[in-house]
Amino acid sequence: MKSKSLKLRGVNLGSWLLLEKWMVPSLFEGLAATDETTWCAELGSAAPEKLRHHWNTFVTRDDFAWLAERGINAVRIPVGHWIFGPGYPYHPKYGSERQPFVTGGIDVLDRAMEWAREFGLHVVLDLHAAPGCQNGFDNGGILGVCEWHTQPDYLAHTLDVLERLAQRYCNHPALHAIEALNEPRWDVPTDYLKAFYLQAYARIRKHCPTDRVAVVFHDGFRSFREYLGFMQAPEYENVIFDLHRYQCFDRAEIDMDIYGHIRKAAGEWKQEADDIITELNLPAICGEWSLGLDLRVVSLWAEGPFNHALEYMDDFQQNVATRGYAAAQLATFEKYLGWFFWSYKTETTPAWCFRDSVERGWLPSSFR
Template sequence: MHANSPKLRGVNLGSWLLLERWMVPSLFEGLAATDETSFCTELGSAAAKRLRGHWQRWITREDFAWIAERGLNAVRIPYGHWIFGPDYPYHRTYGDKPHPFVEGGIEVLDRAMDWAQEFGLRVMLDLHAAPGCQNGFDNGGIMGVCEWHTQPEYLDHALSVLERIAERYRAHPALHAIECLNEPRWDVPTEYLKDFYVAAYERIRKHCPAERVAVVFHDGFRSYREYVGFMQAPEYRNVIFDLHRYQCFDRRDIDLDIFGHKAKAGGEWRDEADAINAELRLPAVCGEWSLGLDLRVVSLWAEGPFNHALEHMDEFQQHVANRGYGASQLLAFEKYLGWFFWSYKTETTPAWCFRDCVTRGWLPSHFR
């Protein structure tokens, strides 16, 4: 189970224990809510029934079976800082509800861990939303707010949650890795972030030995070169570097044609993988990637224009383009210790839905 163990080929179980409206619009029908915080505050006491139903339906034991049948060996499970219930610090977006979040997520996670064990899947547990929000994205829990790094109690609570996760699952055979924090934004100071990662490592290692469980940290949308020399052996062991790679958010990427997208994946991203492997002296994973090239689908709040590489293609050309783009990325990310597609399932768009991508032949049908 060490960082140098077999390659991790996996998928994210997104919008399950942490909601993203663009992935499950049906759940948000009739609501103004943009994220899990506003979902819970707007619905109030009605949130629990709606969300618990979603927890039961969105990912099931059958999904774990399907994932394992395809030869994947890992899942990354995002969760919010409220997973253990109402002991989190207050944020003004909660209004008059000091503890707006629905309770019971931890039991869902317990079940997920057992399903993973049953089907031989390794689990990376990923703190995806921190108190005060670490990125201002909907997936950080509070859209448009990035204040996690501004209050010591926010940092302390994040560390406490990581330690409790480590303690709870320390002996669970499915636990492979714990990720300190998903996608802290580029304007969170690098030194603050590094101090947090070191503190998180120490909290996790109190319960999970390096022989069994990896500690994962995200690049925080900055160059891997800012981490050269960081968390090195022998003091730090079984540490994994996480980066996320998409081509649908930056205007320069959006304006590329499909040949440009494939060239970036098969060229720039290949070279980046070689450089990271050579310079960082830490194993790396691409913790999120997709076939998504259409900004309109993934961001319900983005300003247009919404041009993209596939918009003037017929169905056959789109099919070939998706296959080519998928293959180019896979070849680049296979250079790493592993990768996790975002996401296993969406209601909205096949390019972000692993099951659809496999069913349609855009991605391989087996990953052994």
Template structure:
């Protein structure tokens, strides 16, 4: 049962139902693929066995138990528009394959919902990759393509997936919220996004009443003030606003020393939180954040220089810096309705791996 007042403290279960190469490079070894779409298209018939093995291995019941044991109460689960199988529009990146994506993800999601219920975790289902790709990022399904907003067919399929999720999990004790679209890019028109959010709300509300399930929309990389007066009560109920906050993608952030990063997290971001809380009229989540400051380990596209605040520190100084950066962010994000660390695990870098951050002492050992 989703109450708007529930404080969410959780992690993202990324690179599970939507692959990201930088997080699971072992799956991409020897391939030209840069994202799940091109991975499936390139592997063809071999994709099924390899991806199903990854689904079973990457996240297990033990992971849900570990999270609950640390006092966390929520998971955000990114999923692709292909979650229900071969009913999605064609895109040229599929090549000769009409339906390249591996089937069976919905059964994995069913299992995740059952584990969440068993351990008392709230689930946010997140449409992370939309047809045509909404942002041009690998996490949107097709790197360097941003065409989701150019086709009524893409829009309708997105809405249909959301409605099917709402119908399938309506009444499920673990379902806390459905996020209608992850990170639509800054150049997708705001009016188009707003219209989509309203339609998505209506589709979800057909099956999931406001007292039991929240509807989440992302800021689309634009100032929260562009949404002042949008989706307000009493017409719209249990709506959550999602922001993502990182300090490793823009040159002005990359060039900061550790004191600059701490100041931004506990200063500018705290001021932003106060403004959102006072002005927006919607409970807000920080749906993604991390301890990552080194762009080189996360990006398939960025050009250097890859300087970062930690590069000349010894191990003790790095540990101090990571603890400080974690604490500064948590102190700010605790002002919101909740937060979700990106990501629960990676194959590569501890600063983006929640479990390793906890085990190294950079993050608290208990979150309750």
């Protein structure tokens, strides 16, 4: 039996089984594509070889070993609704190809689960992209489209995928939790979202017992207080609340100096953590956070201005500021059941790359 109170100190394995252009720009070079859906549709028959090479090289067994050596005890693995291959509903963004996604991702996930078992890492399987896209972000599979909540077949397929994940890995010792859906957008109706979470819980619980596997739900970019009284014991067991915290998307935050960023992380976010712990009656994790303060590198289509807190500092000052911001966030997120840095690896953005951040001394060298 896994401890429900295990402190999770983890990283996300982003842009591995679900592409994000800003994290792996080399894969998108020369293409009009903005997300995995349009990448597969545009490349067509050339997509499988390219993507399978990425799967085999971007994250490897050595990376799991490196994380375990540093005392990281968990990974959150984002997957798309197409992880099991064809059978998903059609979307107009697919173009003439009814089933454009490259097959074989499930074999890579099987391998990842075995590496996690080998190195004693706990896995949170995270459904990161739903049919029709749940948020309009590239990480939801289709940039600029948010239609997941508009069609019954999108909902049905989402639940089927969650159940298949639960069925496949229910007895796997590395499985710690399944997250029903990543970052459904603020304008998805709360009642619809809650009803979905209850259905997702039921599907996962058909296969995964409460003493071994947690069910995680994201706040959907709304106050935790909208979930007071939701999914409570004894009817619902081993449920975890997930929130994501960044300071580089909102204009007021972008305009802050580094002292404002640190103050927010150690003050406002700390108060929020205290309130959640006091009021929600569910354990919580910060499922995504980073050291990123520069909007330009994250959102390749964002509109400027691209001012940020570090831009006029020399290298020494940038390193001091980044370490301070990292420490302020860790001090707060340690109050929760756990946290997951976004992300393990990027091609171009060290403040979003856990490995770079550790090697540069911005994050601790050991998390034991």
